[in-house]
Amino acid sequence: MSVSETKATSKSTKRNPEHSKKLLISAALDTIAETGIGDTTVTKIIDRAGLSRGMIHLHFGGKSQLLTAAAKTFSEVYYQELEVYVQAAGSDPVAIILSVIKADLSDKVMNDRSTRIWHAFRGAAGTDPGIASFSNTRDKRLREILNSAFMEIANDYDAKTAPQQAKAATYGLLVMLEGMWVDYLANARSFSRSDATAIVSKFIAGLFPNHVWQVK
Amino acid sequence: MSVSETKATSKSTKRNPEHSKKLLISAALDTIAETGIGDTTVTKIIDRAGLSRGMIHLHFGGKSQLLTAAAKTFSEVYYQELEVYVQAAGSDPVAIILSVIKADLSDKVMNDRSTRIWHAFRGAAGTDPGIASFSNTRDKRLREILNSAFMEIANDYDAKTAPQQAKAATYGLLVMLEGMWVDYLANARSFSRSDATAIVSKFIAGLFPNHVWQVK
DNA sequence: CACACTAATGGACGATCGTCCATTAAGTAT
DNA sequence: ATACTTAATGGACGATCGTCCATTAGTGTG
Numbered sequence: 001m002s003v004s005e006t007k008a009t010s011k012s013t014k015r016n017p018e019h020s021k022k023l024l025i026s027a028a029l030d031t032i033a034e035t036g037i038g039d040t041t042v043t044k045i046i047d048r049a050g051l052s053r054g055m056i057h058l059h060f061g062g063k064s065q066l067l068t069a070a071a072k073t074f075s076e077v078y079y080q081e082l083e084v085y086v087q088a089a090g091s092d093p094v095a096i097i098l099s100v101i102k103a104d105l106s107d108k109v110m111n112d113r114s115t116r117i118w119h120a121f122r123g124a125a126g127t128d129p130g131i132a133s134f135s136n137t138r139d140k141r142l143r144e145i146l147n148s149a150f151m152e153i154a155n156d157y158d159a160k161t162a163p164q165q166a167k168a169a170t171y172g173l174l175v176m177l178e179g180m181w182v183d184y185l186a187n188a189r190s191f192s193r194s195d196a197t198a199i200v201s202k203f204i205a206g207l208f209p210n211h212v213w214q215v216k
Numbered sequence: 217m218s219v220s221e222t223k224a225t226s227k228s229t230k231r232n233p234e235h236s237k238k239l240l241i242s243a244a245l246d247t248i249a250e251t252g253i254g255d256t257t258v259t260k261i262i263d264r265a266g267l268s269r270g271m272i273h274l275h276f277g278g279k280s281q282l283l284t285a286a287a288k289t290f291s292e293v294y295y296q297e298l299e300v301y302v303q304a305a306g307s308d309p310v311a312i313i314l315s316v317i318k319a320d321l322s323d324k325v326m327n328d329r330s331t332r333i334w335h336a337f338r339g340a341a342g343t344d345p346g347i348a349s350f351s352n353t354r355d356k357r358l359r360e361i362l363n364s365a366f367m368e369i370a371n372d373y374d375a376k377t378a379p380q381q382a383k384a385a386t387y388g389l390l391v392m393l394e395g396m397w398v399d400y401l402a403n404a405r406s407f408s409r410s411d412a413t414a415i416v417s418k419f420i421a422g423l424f425p426n427h428v429w430q431v432k
Numbered sequence: 433c434a435c436a437c438t439a440a441t442g443g444a445c446g447a448t449c450g451t452c453c454a455t456t457a458a459g460t461a462t
Numbered sequence: 463a464t465a466c467t468t469a470a471t472g473g474a475c476g477a478t479c480g481t482c483c484a485t486t487a488g489t490g491t492g
Contacts, residue, residue, distance in 0.1 A: 450475105
């Protein structure tokens with residue numbers, strides 16, 4: 001019997017270290033989103049996870065290592081989600097850029113929880129080196145994707161100044177998206193994804209007016 | 217003797233409640249910049265201020281009230297500094313907008329200390345209502361100034377769509393500046409004020425190409 | 433000089449922090 | 463069944479948290 005098991009790793013009830021780790025990371029991220037990093041305590045985390053007090057020290061060695069692991073997980077989830085959108089865009093540079101915008105402003109990527117967590121980790125990155133390394137991942141990867149796409153586009157205007165134009169466009173788009181995350185954090189209730197998307201597109205269109213920046 | 221006193225309120229050494237309050241607020245802001253709000257303790261604050269333990273409770277009633285007062289002070293300082301730049305710009309809408317950009321990216325307004333404090337208060341605004349009220353001041357005032365200036369400019373292109381254009385330009389510029397503060401926070405060492413200024417100007421120029429967006 | 437007022441002090445309080453470990457319990461091998 | 467391994471538990475520990483207040487000391491008035 002028991003030949004068919006839906007998941008090899010999910011025994012659900014008893015003795016599952018891997019599941020416990022994930023539970024702790026998830027509970028840590030939820031707590032950070034709710035109270036910020038400074039007010040995130042081991043008591044809050046283990047209460048939310050429904051586990052016992054010693055688990056954090058057992059599986060991660062301490063609270064700070066758990067938070068670092070949580071930052072890593074959070075960064076990876078963002079990156080994976082982004083990649084899905086970019087892959088679906090194909091090879092057209094305009095489509096790629098629009099897909100990044102669409103992804104970064106989607107409710108799956110940018111929401112109440114993620115903006116709060118992101119904000120907390122950004123603040124902690126100045127002090128905590130472990131968190132800082134994962135905090136920069138997003139920028140780095142985004143910058144690569146956008147810059148190469150903008151380079152291709154800028155070449156249609158003036159090949160000589162294309163590198164500078166692409167660099168400026170990349171930076172400008174990145175800070176706009178970054179600023180919109182902050183705006184969402186501050187005014188989540190009144191934030192409009194469609195308005196945000198339209199305005200970013202309008203700004204990009206001002207730089208490269210011969211291309212069609214149609215958001216679909 | 218002692219007819220001439222440089223400042224009426226500065227006795228410097230003994231018994232100066234007003235000076236003590238300012239000292240506490242300043243020490244609180246420094247501590248927030250260094251460790252974030254969650255890790256800001258009364259011990260760190262009074263150590264930095266060089267005052268005794270009971271002063272916070274005596275002058276502010278508690279730690280949280282001190283932090284609220286600190287947020288208020290910080291917001292006011294930013295607002296005052298901004299006003300200086302805007303007033304100097306005169307009545308030309310382009311000059312006003314450029315002055316806001318210049319002010320927001322100046323080393324006096326945007327620096328290591330201010331970006332960290334701002335970031336900390338932004339994060340706390342979601343939980344602490346007292347801090348939240350001051351946290352929104354910046355956006356509100358900036359929005360008013362920018363929107364009326366952009367309205368004037370947009371009227372030179374198409375009076376019918378001017379309100380929407382102005383609104384979009386205002387929002388886009390605000391999120392760009394916001395994003396640049398975050399970029400400064402994350403990468404203060406490599407951040408270039410001149411590059412940032414040039415790129416913002418370039419984006420705005422893309423929206424209103426008939427105007428001259430010369431940064432001086 | 434004596435008195436009232438209040439800024440300023442710093443230690444004590446209970447609560448809560450993160451860490452650690454002796455103990456229990458579950459899974460596996462012999 | 464027995465021995466072994468290890469996930470999981472939860473209480474105890476010293477350190478530190480914010481608050482509070484009895485006390486000290488500086489200032490102005492009679």
